[in-house]
Amino acid sequence: MSDRRFMLYDTMSKSMRELVPQEPGHLKFYSCGPTVYSYAHIGNFRTFLTADLVVRTAEALGWQVSYVSNITDVGHLTEDSLADAEGEDKMARALQSKEGERFANVWDLADHYADAFVEDWRRLNLRDPSVRPKATQHMREQIVAVQELIAKGHAYETPTGVYFNVASFADYGKLSGNRDQDDLMRAVRDVVQDDNKRHPADFALWKKDEKHLMQWFSPWGWGFPGWHIECSVMAMRYLGETLDLHAGGEDLRFPHHECEIAQSEALTGKPFSKLWIHTRFLQVEGEKMAKSKGNFFTVRDLVEGKNADPLALRYALISVPYGKPYNFTMQTLRDASSNVERFRLCEEKVAAALSATRPGDDAIGPELDALYDEALAAMLNDLNTSVALAKALEGTRVILREAELSGACADSAQRFLDRINALLGIVRHESDAPASNSPKVDEARIEALLAERAAAKAGKDFARADGIRDQLAAEGIELRDSPEGTTWRLKGVV
Ligand code: AMP
Numbered sequence: 473m474s475d476r477r478f479m480l481y482d483t484m485s486k487s488m489r490e491l492v493p494q495e496p497g498h499l500k501f502y503s504c505g506p507t508v509y510s511y512a513h514i515g516n517f518r519t520f521l522t523a524d525l526v527v528r529t530a531e532a533l534g535w536q537v538s539y540v541s542n543i544t545d546v547g548h549l550t551e552d553s554l555a556d557a558e559g560e561d562k563m564a565r566a567l568q569s570k571e572g573e574r575f576a577n578v579w580d581l582a583d584h585y586a587d588a589f590v591e592d593w594r595r596l597n598l599r600d601p602s603v604r605p606k607a608t609q610h611m612r613e614q615i616v617a618v619q620e621l622i623a624k625g626h627a628y629e630t631p632t633g634v635y636f637n638v639a640s641f642a643d644y645g646k647l648s649g650n651r652d653q654d655d656l657m658r659a660v661r662d663v664v665q666d667d668n669k670r671h672p673a674d675f676a677l678w679k680k681d682e683k684h685l686m687q688w689f690s691p692w693g694w695g696f697p698g699w700h701i702e703c704s705v706m707a708m709r710y711l712g713e714t715l716d717l718h719a720g721g722e723d724l725r726f727p728h729h730e731c732e733i734a735q736s737e738a739l740t741g742k743p744f745s746k747l748w749i750h751t752r753f754l755q756v757e758g759e760k761m762a763k764s765k766g767n768f769f770t771v772r773d774l775v776e777g778k779n780a781d782p783l784a785l786r787y788a789l790i791s792v793p794y795g796k797p798y799n800f801t802m803q804t805l806r807d808a809s810s811n812v813e814r815f816r817l818c819e820e821k822v823a824a825a826l827s828a829t830r831p832g833d834d835a836i837g838p839e840l841d842a843l844y845d846e847a848l849a850a851m852l853n854d855l856n857t858s859v860a861l862a863k864a865l866e867g868t869r870v871i872l873r874e875a876e877l878s879g880a881c882a883d884s885a886q887r888f889l890d891r892i893n894a895l896l897g898i899v900r901h902e903s904d905a906p907a908s909n910s911p912k913v914d915e916a917r918i919e920a921l922l923a924e925r926a927a928a929k930a931g932k933d934f935a936r937a938d939g940i941r942d943q944l945a946a947e948g949i950e951l952r953d954s955p956e957g958t959t960w961r962l963k964g965v966v
């Protein structure tokens with residue numbers, strides 16, 4: 473493949489830019505993780521999958537990737553998305569909700585949702601980050617960073633907390649475009665104002681609160697950190713002062729990422745990240761997801777509640793490039809399910825052909841290699857997943873088209889499936905975590921039933937043979953008859 477430049481739409485410069493690691497062949501990448509006050513929804517995962525695809529594409533180029541994705545387990549307030557930190561702590565509020573009643577305390581709640589999040593992450597076959605830091609485990613560094621910002625004249629203390637002084641940082645607004653007084657006033661409207669702040673857009677680095685459910689002792693008394701400071705601190709702690717790439721959902725551009733930039737660059741005097749990418753929000757059935765509209769889905773709602781195949785859900789969520797609006801529907805998931813099924817059929821066909829080792833030429837290798845190159849080229853073009861998936865599917869057509877695969881063809885097909893899986897993660901699970909929609913299967917019992925069915929068929933007892941098929945189907949196990957015999961699999965349809 474000739475052009476192996478990794479191009480991304482950089483939301484800072486609003487242009488396509490090449491991702492060039494500062495250290496050749498070693499990408500340093502930070503992607504904002506979830507706030508763990510409830511189960512992550514499929515929109516969140518659209519954003520996390522974007523990061524996953526960056527990692528996979530970089531690895532396909534042979535790069536080493538240092539990938540940090542955090543867990544926010546303190547400090548994200550209900551009004552943080554509007555502007556400055558106001559409102560209630562999201563986790564403290566979750567504890568007081570109906571679902572929160574089952575937790576002993578807020579720490580227990582955070583642990584539960586953080587574990588559930590990692591479980592969903594693995595179900596959808598996302599690569600584990602090199603580090604998954606938690607805000608609560610980096611409190612000391614956050615306090616030190618706030619002290620330094622005060623010492624450098626970028627922050628000040630008030631009776632309610634410590635605030636970043638946006639007027640002290642000339643570049644404030646360079647990411648979001650909220651640069652002048654009017655822009656900032658518009659962006660921070662509707663927010664309860666703290667009269668002690670010098671400017672309404674100044675944002676909290678530390679909140680004083682002796683009654684807060686999660687609190688730490690600091691030079692400013694008991695309290696907790698503002699949401700933004702954790703990402704600056706954890707990104708720089710693990711990846712250095714300038715990242716190659718920083719990612720998140722589109723809502724994070726302002727205020728979260730704008731504030732991360734201000735804090736980090738005020739501390740170091742260096743650019744915080746070379747490039748920025750933001751994932752467009754996922755809508756469901758044409759509307760913003762909302763519990764009240766019945767279109768709000770967590771990963772577990774679909775995987776456990778509707779028996780969706782996790783790989784099909786992954787396929788569906790990446791099927792539209794991250795920078796484009798995406799309206800997710802149940803039909804998208806059904807289509808993804810049948811596409812994922814094609815890869816499974818290929819896997820079976822290739823496994824059978826590899827053990828048969830039939831003689832013959834490699835009639836499909838060059839075609840498959842070209843399709844893989846085209847899939848990779850699409851990913852290098854701002855993660856164009858719709859083209860990459862189309863090329864991958866074309867590959868399945870090539871493999872399934874052959875009546876029989878020679879040993880040489882099977883080798884090529886296997887290489888194609890392995891490389892497509894490494895790039896897109898849609899062929900098979902790579903992590904050890906179980907695909908959690910799998911019913912508990914007793915393989916020995918199924919094999920015994922298959923033997924009994926074969927015997928019934930041989931004895932022309934078709935009623936018994938069909939009975940066994942139906943019994944297994946009711947348990948979520950599908951049988952497939954072929955001249956080589958009968959195989960079984962878990963059904964993964966919505
Ligand atoms: P949160 O847990 O609210 O901090 O969100 C975690 C990540 O999911 C952030 O990067 C958000 O920008 C992103 N996100 C939230 N809702 C959506 C959505 N509907 N579509 C895509 N990304 C989203």
Ligand code: ZN
Pocket residue numbers: 503504505703728
């Ligand atoms: Zn962040």
